[in-house]
Amino acid sequence: MNKYDVNKDGYYGEFGGAYIPEILYGCVENLKNNYLKVLNDPSFKQEFYQLLKDYVGRPSPLYLAKRLSEKYGCKIYLKREDLNHTGAHKINNAIGQILLAKRLGKTRIIAETGAGQHGVATATVCALMNLECIVYMGKTDVERQHINVQKMQMLGAKVCPVTSGNMTLKDATNEAIRDWCCNPSNTFYVIGSTVGPHPYPDMVARLQSVISEEIRNQLVEQEGRNYPDYLIACVGGGSNAAGTIYHYLGDERVKILLAEAGGKGIDSGLSAATIQLGKVGIIHGSRTLVIQSEDGQIEEPYSISAGLDYPGIGPIHANLAKTHRAEVLAINDDEAVEAAFELTRLEGIIPALESSHALGALAKHPFKPEDVVVLTVSGRGDKDMDTYIKAMNEKSNKIYY
Structure with a gap:
């Protein structure tokens, strides 16, 4: 471990932590208590690296x-x-998080996307693993990244255009969090970057x-x-x-x-x-x-x-x-x-x-x-x-x- 790694409370120096609505506390705690166990489990590693090699082309x-x-x-x-x-690199994280979600018994996957690459990667892995997939995407991005929207739809995902704010990534993330608050028991939120409450930033960094x-x-x-x-x-x-x-x-x-x-x-x-x-x-x-x-x-x-x-x-x-x-x-x-x-x-x-x-x-x-x-x-x-x-x-x- 080095001084730039996350500490036991989920902080990098003064940054990080988990500032979440009470309804998500159970989901985030469950993830925090289990993500390292799953990521270090030999059967998870074997499946993850096999898919990276044979499916992703690493x-x-x-x-x-x-x-x-x-x-x-x-x-x-x-x-x-x-x-x-x-x-893109997004597929590395999507495979890892969705394998983790399955091990935690989740059956519904949600994601946010800006450029569409994380949405496509999540929809791709959900198709591979036969899971329901909902992707939130700002309306501005839906228009400028229409090819990726069509790919997600072809893969069987439901793409939800978001019309709040300036209709881009921030707003898509807001909507995904609202969905998660409404469906905490069966839903896993696959965050596409090193953002969000702990343990997401550390988990995404490890998978990438x-x-x-x-x-x-x-x-x-x-x-x-x-x-x-x-x-x-x-x-x-x-x-x-x-x-x-x-x-x-x-x-x-x-x-x-x-x-x-x-x-x-x-x-x-x-x-x-x-x-x-x-x-x-x-x-x-x-x-x-x-x-x-x-x-x-x-x-x-x-x-x-x-x-x-x-x-x-x-x-x-x-x-x-x-x-x-x-x-x-x-x-x-x-x-x-x-x-x-x-x-x-x-x-x-x-x-x-x-x-x-x-x-x-x-x-x-x-x-x-x-x-x-x-x-x-x-x-x-x-x-x-x-x-x-x-x-x-x-x-x-x-x-x-």
Whole structure:
């Protein structure tokens, strides 16, 4: 255990805890008392890792991006979570939580989703395991991620558009929690990121830590050592980032760069850069940094990326920023889109808009030629093609279809 891990009370430093309505106390306590027992059970591990191998297609490659490395003057490896079944890292967590839910006797699965990748992953695993699935998604995101909505419906999930607030991820999470309060006995809430009441942030980080586990093994093979000089990941709620850094938190040789969504700029009033703009508050059952007004009202975040459009941050990342274990960069919409086109042209990989924020961090940090950098491409860009094509049209005044 290192000083950045969660403590026995569910806190990372001053952040975390479980601030929940009384009706959910039994569910959350049951989960808290059992999640580590289940996750460490040999039969759970065997089933989880078998599915990751044969169903998800893990290990995901660690790819040396030679042209990108040349551009930034260091050695850049891409951890290719975009090559997983369903197109993102989200499937790792969905499989783990749904296996856990079955062991706890739950028969109904609910989830929230922003970019749709967590919703698709949850619907996929529910189809595989023959479980009822309800996904809450903000109406704004339903419109901008319609392909993922169609996938969820094809998989048999019920997609519920949410029309409160600015109809994005925060609002979808609110509705999922309301559902959970109404159906606590038979329902398991599969949270898609390292947010929510304890033990969710720790549980999600552990399930996603397969990413850093693989990075260690793959670096030994490719570099003759098991650690990089830098780890880079995008962070909204923070699950792909937590998975990328999990096994390196206590290793001070490894520098951590986290890229959050700057939106139109952190001073524009249209941003989701929670670590830059947030103040300590409570959101969705956790004490963390929250974008909020002077009187404590949660303010609407904005990002071009549906998966980073969240006014809070996982408590693990709030603590890493406060203790300066991680450096956090705000990447604006235009910088993320530019970075996406750069990767596509240099390496033939179209990344998700979320991952493009991590790629945007490369231009904002100096690297030495001997530096080994591992950057997690958390998802693929299929879902974001409308946005990319619009950007191409605006750039060139040509029409791309």
